[in-house]
Amino acid sequence: MRLRFTKMHGLGNDFVVIDATRAPVDLTPARVKAIADRHFGVGCDQLLVVEPATQPGVDFRYRIFNADGGEVEQCGNGARCFVRFVHDKGLTDKREIRVETKSGVIAPRLREDGLVTVDMGVPELMPAKVPFVSDSDALVQPLQVGDATVAITAVSMGNPHAVQVVADVDTAPVTGQGALIERHPRFPARVNAGFLQIVDAHRVRLRVFERGAGETLACGTGACAAVVAGIVRNLVESPVRVETRGGELEIAWGGPGTPVLMTGPAVTVFEGEMSLD
Numbered sequence: 001m002r003l004r005f006t007k008m009h010g011l012g013n014d015f016v017v018i019d020a021t022r023a024p025v026d027l028t029p030a031r032v033k034a035i036a037d038r039h040f041g042v043g044c045d046q047l048l049v050v051e052p053a054t055q056p057g058v059d060f061r062y063r064i065f066n067a068d069g070g071e072v073e074q075c076g077n078g079a080r081c082f083v084r085f086v087h088d089k090g091l092t093d094k095r096e097i098r099v100e101t102k103s104g105v106i107a108p109r110l111r112e113d114g115l116v117t118v119d120m121g122v123p124e125l126m127p128a129k130v131p132f133v134s135d136s137d138a139l140v141q142p143l144q145v146g147d148a149t150v151a152i153t154a155v156s157m158g159n160p161h162a163v164q165v166v167a168d169v170d171t172a173p174v175t176g177q178g179a180l181i182e183r184h185p186r187f188p189a190r191v192n193a194g195f196l197q198i199v200d201a202h203r204v205r206l207r208v209f210e211r212g213a214g215e216t217l218a219c220g221t222g223a224c225a226a227v228v229a230g231i232v233r234n235l236v237e238s239p240v241r242v243e244t245r246g247g248e249l250e251i252a253w254g255g256p257g258t259p260v261l262m263t264g265p266a267v268t269v270f271e272g273e274m275s276l277d
């Protein structure tokens with residue numbers, strides 16, 4: 001089959017975006033992996049699929065697949081690319097849309113300055129929501145990772161995050177330890193591993209070893225989860241500038257029970273077509 005796609009990125013977290021609003025696309029995990037492969041396919045961290053809404057009061061449905069082929073609940077950088085894609089493709093003339101995902105409805109808004117602000121919904125801090133096997137509801141919990149014990153905060157942005165504070169993200173053991181945390185038995189659905197450095201009350205640096213993709217240049221939900229963890233631990237105050245390897249996001253959060261607002265860029269790189277068996 002011939003597959004038309006658009007290549008996009010949010011701060012270097014890169015995506016293949018497929019328009020499935022007119023006809024469904026049969027994406028098996030094997031096909032997703034083939035598309036995401038950086039040598040034998042197009043290459044991307046995640047594959048994003050635009051589908052018609054299935055519920056009233058919503059404009060589109062948004063499906064997200066990691067490079068390993070697994071379908072997941074949420075993708076923040078992808079949400080910014082999503083609204084730019086549907087607007088640029090003429091699939092909507094709205095600048096703010098409501099989008100249903102596996103974990104609920106989000107509302108990306110295309111701003112006049114070209115940046116995108118997304119209402120990412122209300123975060124969950126209870127470990128059971130992540131899901132995280134724990135006999136405690138403590139905000140900070142010890143996790144045995146290899147021969148190290150790290151202090152993590154479990155945050156759900158719809159997808160699961162384990163955030164730890166480190167002195168310097170540049171020297172943090174993101175690759176080795178991130179891979180162990182991602183597949184730690186206490187996270188039965190696996191987890192995105194965040195490494196957070198506090199610069200000051202309104203600025204942090206962040207690296208994320210993503211579930212199903214490895215370290216990415218930026219992680220939108222990871223930035224939201226890190227700021228939520230930082231605020232509940234009284235380490236930062238809203239709004240927070242989050243420096244990632246791919247650039248900066250701004251995250252604002254009014255506290256428990258309120259939504260997280262994420263603002264950043266969304267870039268279209270090229271259009272393409274590939275053959276897929």
Ligand SMILES: N[C@H](CCC[C@H](N)C(=O)O)C(=O)O
Pocket residue numbers: 013045046066072073074075076077078159160192210211212213216218219220221222
């Ligand atoms: N790896 C994530 C999905 C992509 C999230 C990230 N790319 C973002 O911008 O939020 C997960 O398995 O939950």
